[in-house]
Amino acid sequence: MKIEELKIGAPHLKLANENNVFKSKNHLNVEDKREIYSAQIGTQDGKQRHYHVDYNKISYFYGKSRGIKAGEKLKITIYEKGKKLFDATNVSVDTSGKITATLKWDTISQKLPNRVVHVVVVDSENKILYEGNKVANGGVHITKTSSLLGLAEYKSAVLVKKSESNDRSKSKLVIFPLLVKPENDENQKWGKIRNWTAKQGVNMTTFNSNRNSGARKHAARDLYTNPLTEVVAIADGIVLEIADFYCQTHQVTVRHTLKDGRDFIIRYGELDPKSINVKVGEEIKQKHILGKTGKLLDYIKKTGKYIPLMKIKDEIVYMLHFEYYSGSLGFDLNKAPLTNGSKPFLRRSDLLDPISILKEGYKNSFETTIGSKEGDSELFDEEDARMALLKIYKEYGEEIAIIVEKMYRLETDHFKSEQYQYCGTGGMEVFGQAPYYGWDSSTFKKHPEYSPIGTWSAMENKGLDGKGGNAQQKDKPKNFVKLPSVLAGMIYKADYINRYDGNYATWYNKTNLEAQEKYRESLKAIVPRIVKTF
Template sequence: MIAQEDEDGEWDLESLKEQKLNSIKDQVGKLMFWKEAAGLTYYPPMDLPTPKKIKPKGIKELGFGTDDPEVQNAAAGKSSNANATTTQSATNDTETLTQPEVSEEKEASKTQEQPQEQKQQEVKPPERTFPCTDQVWHFHPIAFVEHMKRIYPQSKVSSNIIFPCKSVPLNHPKGFKSNSYKNYDYTLETSNPATFAAKRGSNRLHAARDLYYEVGEPIYAMADGKVIEVKSFYNDTFEITIEHDYEIVKGFKMIVRYGEVNKNNILVKVGDTVKKGQHIAKVGLLIPYVHQPAGEKRGMLHLEMYTGELSSSPYPGDVLYNKMKYARSKFYNGNQSFRRREDLIDPLDILNSTLQQQLSLINKNYTIDDAEKALKHIYDKYGEEMSIIIERMYRDETAHFTSLQYRKTGTGGMEAHGAAPYYGWSSNFFTLNPDFEPIGLTSFFEGKGKSGLGGNQQVKNRKKHFIVMPSVIAAMEYKAYYIKKYNGDYARWHSTEETAKKAYQKYLEKISPKFTIKFNQ
């Protein structure tokens, strides 16, 4: 079915607006650091040597040249009577910021006069702490940023780390399964069941971000690493903990706990080395079921993250809230704890960055030229008849290769109806053609298409998820595979009901396969 571009565009603008506002709130929130920073130890940088005063070059020396005597005098360090006071004042200001000039001869003699053993030793910068007070202090902005870098772990993400699933979570603004999932948006700073540091009961704070998925969604290692723990976790699910070859804090390896995975689909064991992107497990189903949103029976990936600065188990029992190095909560009431070790961090920054990287890879913009090239491939490989059938099907499904759905996915509408990596489509085809595997999912409100004309009934109250193919050739190759599998019965793609199939065939015959005709000329 053809995507409704106006509705989708409006949704995207609202979503972008919401994301921008949340981003601003987050940035402002991060400035409210004082109570967290109070008492923390840092090492200020050593004072840099003051540079020697350097005589500025004249304009002629810089290669521009001038005949103006006043400019020449200024370049030579002289001043006219009219400007003497101003020039002298400026000179004095400059000299207060520079060391007096010392000749090389004097420096050399001074060095010779001092015995070797009396040379001053390098002084290690002292430990200092931020004062534990509400008093306002002034920082030089550059010094402030440098000191914050020393205190807080960095979350700069490289290509050495990826998002743990191939599709957008059902409780993410870009992938909400329905409006009810907005109440479980894991990217927010509010207290909902999916957010980090949310209240859990009277004395516990949530130690993870929960990514909602359908049961069976594949989970992938975020980076290279080694499995250090696999054990029973929560409500009949398991957890896998991996020490990854990725540094959040320099010198320490990031640790990730992948929680609430299906205990029957764990593909690694303790001691195994894993590679970035390796399939390690599938999302499990909590038993008894957790109906969030109401009426939904689905799973989640409970993702915890640690800087790796400690060697204890990720679950050491109660650790006092004020002993946590990085984890903080807006909802702390004085008697709660994360019940995790001290180097727990909020994984949101890394999840956001890696998901954005993933989305950029599937942000396709297929064109009519891509369609023509793909059809030429089909024509050369399978012949004229197959090319005509596929071109007509595509022209019908994609408004002649102009629909948003075609541009973003390369298909005429291959809806996801299963878990990654194939999302319910033929594993045999993708096993035979690994280069054609889907690269992710995207979501649209679908258009009417042939709803009421034998096609699928249009869904209006929510977006549908469609697979994104790595190329239009890959998508058309899948159609060719399907047609051959059913001995040329291409109308089966539209419906399995005979009357509807015949109507579809007659409808397609009216569509001119312009590219295939062109290939024959």
């Protein structure tokens, strides 16, 4: 048997001959790479990352490795700026290459109010396998609680309380960046679908939610507002940077230094460019007006105009995009820019979820606490459809965008069906094995980021049963393909239409011409309300 081409997947390949040319008598030496290729600090099961912890918490190092034998002795150490703090306990490597260790933050003897630490893993020969300070989001922010940890702190607490009646504002080291509650607060108009306090990834306003179908992660918490709402400094500080930001908005970056020792960076993003009220290098006081909330605009080449990117029920969304950095990488943004391309956030590694400091400011500004809404996994809504259709419009053209919107509206009850909310699709049933579940793989291979992420099951509605569509399954739940985004489903439909030379009705029924004609007629009555706004 003659082999024309041989492809071997291995970390390192060396050709034995000097000229690196394959000959029949040559052989390959395959070296297995020893490394930890994925790691995080978080829950014991590895499902949730810890970005911000207290000294009384326990975290776990959870890593995935290759080339490291089960039972091999590793050493895991916690460092802060090159200084060793403590060694992890219960370090283990299992047969699958999973590495776990217990991190007891209370082991740190000197409990500073604010610090950022990272993990270093070495093998028995002291070879470094992982350095948390060299990967994006590899650090953990530790903050001391307000609980009374000792007599000195107790006395300080008493003194603050006695002076509180004389000057309550002195205890408010941080305030909320808005003078009014955001419109995606739990009891406000967008609180149910875009609650900013929800756990990470639950909706598009939260930290760590997907952007571009998971190509990057959201680096902030978004606070929705009425048009041009004033944005204020949460504390005293100095302006480090003013620059263009996403989609025709601006950002103002401020270093805040507090009396309790905290020293950090806040990026106030997506501000209206005409509203900026500060200059680089300016020293500002708490509550200083930085600017006003802006709206995201997207350019449509066909019309030569900018249109609002974010709308909810035809209302344009204005917002503050609020990013939080510990400052452990310094405050010179020329040497260490906040945006640097490092995945998954495309930000530098001292980025933190700002939920804790926003809640602190919220309590101080509005004299009430706000809880976190746990919620389910992210549910898709009409705004996801709008953003996806805009991309379809720009890449595939107006005609296909209109057809895709009409198909989605018909199949998802105008973006309200449970299948749409949970799966991002309409009409994509499971009829094969993973990873593509019976569907054509060409789109998914061309765009791996759009590949199915699993399945979802529910009792099926009647739908188009009896009208040429699939028969309704009544005796048990039906399985549907779950995609990472609405855009993934719409890209698949657009590619499908092109594959069938524009005959979109084959999506409904590939062989019955009469059924196809009925499908076309049913789409004619549907108005593509979203695409008509482009």
